[in-house]
Amino acid sequence: MTAELVRGQNHTLPQTRLEIRVSAGSPVVAGATLGDENGTVRGVEWIAHPGAHRLPGLEVSRQAAAGHRLAVDLEALPDEVHRVTVLLALPTGAGGPTRFGATAAPFVAVTGLDGTEIATFTLTGLDAESAVSALELYRRQGAWKVRAVGQGYAAGLAEMLADQGLAGAAELAASIQEAVARSLARSVAPPPPRTPEGDRVRHASGPSDAHPPTAPQPQPTAHPPTVHQPTAPQSATHPPSASQPQPTAHPSTAPQPTASQPQPTAHPPTGTGPGTQTAPAAPTAAGPINYAHPRRQHAAPPPPPPAAPSAEPGQAPQPVAGDATGWSMDERLYNQIWGMFEDLARSAAAYRSAVDFAESRMGQELDRSLSDPRNRIGGTGDRAREEARAKRDELIARAREVLDRDLAQLAAEAAVVEPALPAAYAGWDNPVWHAHRIPMELPMALRIGDLHLPERTDLRIPLLVRLPLERGIWVDSGRTASEAAALMDTDRLRRLAMETAVLHAARLLAVYPPGEFSVHVIDPAGSAAGSLAPLVDAGVLAGPPAAGPGGVASVLAHLTRRVDLVQMAVRAGAADALPPDLDTGEQLLVVNDFPHGFDDRAVTQLRYLADEGPSVGVHLLMVADREDASAYGPVLDPLWRSLLRITPVADNHLADPWVGHAWTYEPPATPPGSRVLEQVLAAVTAARRAAGR
Numbered sequence: 061m062t063a064e065l066v067r068g069q070n071h072t073l074p075q076t077r078l079e080i081r082v083s084a085g086s087p088v089v090a091g092a093t094l095g096d097e098n099g100t101v102r103g104v105e106w107i108a109h110p111g112a113h114r115l116p117g118l119e120v121s122r123q124a125a126a127g128h129r130l131a132v133d134l135e136a137l138p139d140e141v142h143r144v145t146v147l148l149a150l151p152t153g154a155g156g157p158t159r160f161g162a163t164a165a166p167f168v169a170v171t172g173l174d175g176t177e178i179a180t181f182t183l184t185g186l187d188a189e190s191a192v193s194a195l196e197l198y199r200r201q202g203a204w205k206v207r208a209v210g211q212g213y214a215a216g217l218a219e220m221l222a223d224q225g226l227a228g229a230a231e232l233a234a235s236i237q238e239a240v241a242r243s244l245a246r247s248v249a250p251p252p253p254r255t256p257e258g259d260r261v262r263h264a265s266g267p268s269d270a271h272p273p274t275a276p277q278p279q280p281t282a283h284p285p286t287v288h289q290p291t292a293p294q295s296a297t298h299p300p301s302a303s304q305p306q307p308t309a310h311p312s313t314a315p316q317p318t319a320s321q322p323q324p325t326a327h328p329p330t331g332t333g334p335g336t337q338t339a340p341a342a343p344t345a346a347g348p349i350n351y352a353h354p355r356r357q358h359a360a361p362p363p364p365p366p367a368a369p370s371a372e373p374g375q376a377p378q379p380v381a382g383d384a385t386g387w388s389m390d391e392r393l394y395n396q397i398w399g400m401f402e403d404l405a406r407s408a409a410a411y412r413s414a415v416d417f418a419e420s421r422m423g424q425e426l427d428r429s430l431s432d433p434r435n436r437i438g439g440t441g442d443r444a445r446e447e448a449r450a451k452r453d454e455l456i457a458r459a460r461e462v463l464d465r466d467l468a469q470l471a472a473e474a475a476v477v478e479p480a481l482p483a484a485y486a487g488w489d490n491p492v493w494h495a496h497r498i499p500m501e502l503p504m505a506l507r508i509g510d511l512h513l514p515e516r517t518d519l520r521i522p523l524l525v526r527l528p529l530e531r532g533i534w535v536d537s538g539r540t541a542s543e544a545a546a547l548m549d550t551d552r553l554r555r556l557a558m559e560t561a562v563l564h565a566a567r568l569l570a571v572y573p574p575g576e577f578s579v580h581v582i583d584p585a586g587s588a589a590g591s592l593a594p595l596v597d598a599g600v601l602a603g604p605p606a607a608g609p610g611g612v613a614s615v616l617a618h619l620t621r622r623v624d625l626v627q628m629a630v631r632a633g634a635a636d637a638l639p640p641d642l643d644t645g646e647q648l649l650v651v652n653d654f655p656h657g658f659d660d661r662a663v664t665q666l667r668y669l670a671d672e673g674p675s676v677g678v679h680l681l682m683v684a685d686r687e688d689a690s691a692y693g694p695v696l697d698p699l700w701r702s703l704l705r706i707t708p709v710a711d712n713h714l715a716d717p718w719v720g721h722a723w724t725y726e727p728p729a730t731p732p733g734s735r736v737l738e739q740v741l742a743a744v745t746a747a748r749r750a751a752g753r
Contacts, residue, residue: 085164095143111239161187381480414459498747532680542711584657598741
């Protein structure tokens with residue numbers, strides 16, 4: 061039975077290889093410290109945190125998240141370690157709560173590798189604390205136990221580390237928060253949290269016999285174990301219904317608590333990517349889940365269609381396009397794509413963890429065998445090495461077999477889903493664009509490229525961002541952006557970056573109803589005239605590209621005024637008082653070659669638009685080399701971090717919101733010789749004329 065601990069209570073651990081699962085009402089930083097027999101942390105090398113997430117026998121998440129899974133192998137810890145303390149802290153500067161009393165009580169569970177709960181603890185009674193020692197695993201008379209601690213610290217992470225005897229606690233706390241900020245800046249935000257109605261039909265076959273990995277896997281849903289367990293890496297569940305409330309990065313719900321416990325919030329970790337702008341706050345302990353979505357009634361979405369029958373008994377069902385829940389086929393496909401994204405992330409995580417475990421186990425076996433000097437020479441040592449390597453190879457082969465099965469299943473699903481995608485989700489090479497008509501309603505999301513992992517580079521996952529955009533986009537035109545960019549000519553790279561921005565702007569124009577989306581362009585030196593030609597020739601821009609200091613100042617003043625007026629109207633509840641000449645439709649500002657042509661006032665206005673614009677429908681699409689802005693020092697760091705960075709050439713800089721893998725991003729591109737861009741922009745122009753806009 062699961063032991064439901066209260067503060068100060070302990071419980072014997074029946075096994076030494078464990079997972080510690082954390083669920084919180086908002087993104088938290090999870091870490092762990094190792095302590096000696098006196099509970100003292102001897103140095104920074106005894107602390108696992110997002111900046112150094114792996115120690116012998118211990119691995120934690122690399123990012124702030126509302127859900128975590130920490131892996132612990134007590135037998136692999138150094139002999140002098142007698143205590144493992146799990147720490148939680150609120151990230152600073154992330155716009156979230158600054159004290160635990162302002163969010164749902166964190167929930168922590170110690171489980172076996174099969175997901176069976178051993179002990180749980182809900183950290184109630186927290187108020188002004190921004191960091192807390194959640195629980196500790198400690199050695200007593202040769203046996204390991206878990207104790208519920210729940211000790212909070214109002215002064216935050218630095219005070220908590222100092223309390224454990226660490227010298228330089230303040231410096232380490234600052235470096236941890238900086239690592240978290242960097243992780244958030246590269247993370248793709250997840251869709252809203254899943255619910256029982258939001259899970260799609262699983263296509264995974266039976267459990268695997270692959271060896272359990274030691275690294276933490278992404279959080280399961282609060283359902284029976286249908287997601288990856290360390291002993292059976294398999295295809296993960298699909299994402300939540302898109303009509304559910306939105307919660308960073310990067311993962312998932314907590315283990316299902318018992319009826320006597322408060323229900324933890326079921327958030328995936330929030331990234332800094334775009335999410336659901338109109339969604340309300342997540343449900344808390346009591347009360348039903350609130351489904352809210354623009355222009356939709358407040359009710360649960362209909363269930364997904366039944367899965368196709370298996371071709372043969374015992375085989376997985378054939379994949380079906382739109383097998384997730386949703387109000388429409390678009391919403392079902394959106395959820396299904398996010399589910400494929402999550403499936404691939406978890407399958408790769410299980411495989412990589414299994415490989416890490418196999419390598420670690422081989423090293424431990426060799427160390428034990430060769431610790432006796434008599435075994436270091438002759439046939440005994442050679443046999444020990446061969447046996448250890450054979451065991452490693454067997455474990456890796458079994459893990460690879462499971463991964464290949466999952467990848468083949470996902471590839472088959474992608475082959476079914478891609479042809480069924482609507483234009484907003486489809487690549488430029490999809491025939492759906494040739495018959496595209498400008499919609500009368502805004503779609504749920506927009507495709508801005510593809511993602512893949514090195515385990516199978518031909519398996520591409522569409523990168524979808526929710527509409528309206530919640531954050532701007534930065535197309536990095538710098539040669540330091542990636543190895544591929546470093547090999548390119550500077551002028552060609554900048555031209556590619558601007559062409560990428562034009563494709564994004566054109567796609568946005570094509571999926572918004574006529575007259576509800578306007579595009580402004582700032583090109584201070586006029587260097588992007590060739591790239592902008594499709595937009596200019598089609599007559600879809602709000603005005604000619606702004607050039608020179610006067611043009612830059614005029615456009616920024618116009619958009620800043622719009623943000624100010626709409627914000628005041630919203631706060632005063634007086635939308636009818638807006639000036640009649642004010643365009644209340646969504647606005648996109650494309651900025652080329654920043655910061656050239658921008659004075660200090662213009663830079664300040666741009667930062668203002670980046671921070672305040674998305675909430676009132678003004679969005680940024682910047683084409684810039686961050687190195688060019690180095691003269692401004694750190695003053696522009698918040699600007700860069702507020703934008704979703706993408707590249708005009710393939711680069712592995714984006715992180716998923718569940719595991720934090722480095723995904724290779726493939727920018728959108730039209731097929732060679734295709735005139736699909738011109739056709740789409742002509743359709744935009746025709747739709748505007750028909751609507752009298």
